[in-house]
Amino acid sequence: MTIFHPKDETAVVELVKQAVGSGEALEIIGQGSKRTQGRVIATEHVLDMSALSGITLYEPDELVISAKAGTPLAEIEALLAQNNQSFQFEPMDYGPLLGQPSGQGTIGGMLATNLTGPRRIKSGSARDHVLGVRVVSGRGELFKSGGRVVKNVTGYDLSKGMANSWGTLGVLTEVTFKVLPVPETFATLAVRGLDDEQAARIMAMAMGSREEVASAAHLPVSVVWRFLGGALGAESATVLRLEGFAPSVKHRCKQLQELLGGEIEVLDEAQSVTLWREIRDVLPFVDQGSRAVWRVSMTPMMAHQMVAELRLHTGVDAFYDWQGGLAWLRMEADPEALLLRKLIAKYGGGHATLVRGTEQMRANLDVFEPQPKALALLSERLRGQFDPERILNPGRIYPFENQAGA
Incomplete structure (x- = not known):
């Protein structure tokens, strides 16, 4: 080579x-x-x-x-x-x-x-x-x-x-x-002690408010201790990010606290910046060897329901970003790709991508979500215009053979 x-x-x-x-x-x-x-x-x-x-x-x-x-x-x-x-x-x-x-x-x-x-x-x-x-x-x-x-x-x-x-x-x-x-000021509200279903409702309420929430994530008990060096404690944290001019952020924090109620902690700017970087880079699943990590995108109110049923069949750890619409999953055993995609379809549809896996997993599984036949044919025609000889990264996304059977 x-x-x-x-x-x-x-x-x-x-x-x-x-x-x-x-x-x-x-x-x-x-x-x-x-x-x-x-x-x-x-x-x-x-x-x-x-x-x-x-x-x-x-x-x-x-x-x-x-x-x-x-x-x-x-x-x-x-x-x-x-x-x-x-x-x-x-x-x-x-x-x-x-x-x-x-x-x-x-x-x-x-x-x-x-x-x-x-x-x-x-x-x-x-x-x-x-x-x-x-x-x-x-x-x-x-x-x-x-x-x-x-x-x-x-x-x-x-x-x-x-x-x-x-x-x-x-x-x-x-x-x-x-x-x-860069926004002038950052702040993060952390609502404590919610389960996955309660967190999904709180995030939906916050995103539907007038307070212009920039990011919403839920960190269950199993992962919350990994963030901010353990500063979030042992209870789950449902975190909401606000950003903008300082007076506006301060006002919107107050409004959200009144809207959501319950036990709410406000993180300072330094903690907020660090926390969202750790969420971005999937900190809880770093240094976990070769355990499979999946990135699942689906309807926000459905992701936690899919994960709950998945846990009836296989060991899985999870946390949620994008108001619950992005679920990061770490499998305890070999990835159950067919089961995972079957459950995603059951709960409204979406797509799953194997982000981390062994070479054997990546060779034998559909790493990316399989395309419907019509879309696969369209993708093949598009690639045919750009790379008719299939010399650029052949098979990187889907098997080299046309999955639509053309």
Whole structure:
């Protein structure tokens, strides 16, 4: 196996053209922080994009930043912080959960995997903030989409199409994102001692209020002690994040306390920032060996019901983000993929992704949610336009053979 380290866009184009000519597939990676996600793939060569690095444009007043795809996300976030700006969708760092160092992700990988964090319910994901891309297709052709200004898009937005493509449609060489100012003040309310069902109702009530809650999560007894170095104590904590101007945050905290009642603790700004970073990076399931971790997205009021029935069949630990619409599950034994997806369908539908698992699990399971036949055919046609020879990350999302049977 040969590992290529292109240092410019021209080299990427030439390497992809060579792969097309030889029929030898390429595995596309940045710094490899998410390499153990997705299905196991076997390729003749690796296209390592980490040398294609550097910020190419940053205009704080215009709220726009552009960077080469291999630029470390940590480097970009440090620059943004100097100007009191950030990616408002707060992309999670998968590194520690996958046994890698933190801060190893790249901006290209951020878009390719459509990263997001607890603010997803307010600010969206990477897909909602990308403005433009430069991409080398599986044909060895360079194209660009979008630009460096925020504007409406007519037709198919190829920039957004690269989100969640996992390197199967093209090789990102440069990306442009919208950035926003960091909120002036943060505060978190922690409602104590609720079970999963009570927490779901409280979160729904808070999100439906006029208090502009930015994030809502429920940390059951089994995981709450892992957060803030144990400072949250032993009771479950249902946490609600408020942000904005200080007088507004103070007023909304008071209003929420009156609305929700019960035992409510208000965390200070430093605790709030740390807590939501730990929720974002799935702290309770870090350093848990090879135990399977699943990411399940479904209707907020249904997720805890699905987990309750799942526990009747297999050992599972869980906590909830996105008002309960995102459930992080750690299985005590081999993942019950078919059972899990059957129960998700029973409780209103959704999708499950195996985020962490052994190589054997990733080779034998549907890591990503299987697509309905019509959607699978559409996906295959789209990929056929970008990568007709299937040389870019073949089989990373779904088995190389067309799952729709075409």
